[in-house]
Amino acid sequence: MVDGRVILSSIGKIVYExxxxxxxxxxxxxxxxxxxxxxxxxxxxxxxxxxxxxLSTIEEDDLYPWED
Incomplete structure (x- = not known):
């Protein structure tokens, strides 16, 4: 889940605000x-x-804290 607005940048790449x-x-x-x-x-x-x-002892959720 991404929390924020999806924005199309001036170079055409999708970014998140x-x-x-x-x-x-x-x-x-x-x-x-x-x-x-x-x-x-x-x-x-x-x-x-x-x-x-x-490294395998690290929870994958800890690697992506913005995906709460």
Missing amino acids: HVIRNEKELNRIREYIENNPLRWQIDRENPDRKTSQV
């Missing part, structure tokens, strides 16, 4: 941005996805 309503939500988004490059190695959409015993 989201209004940050409180400090908790802002901090969650900041943490996501900070950790996002690290997640790419185990992202389900990465064709070269790497997994390990340690």
Whole structure:
């Protein structure tokens, strides 16, 4: 589920608008941005996805906090 409005950008790519309503939500988004490059190695959409015993203990829901 995506919370926000779908917008077609000027280059034709679909983007999502989201209004940050409180400090908790802002901090969650900041943490996501900070950790996002690290997640790419185990992202389900990465064709070269790497997994390990340690990474497999991470709940997939924790990787996508915006999908509450």
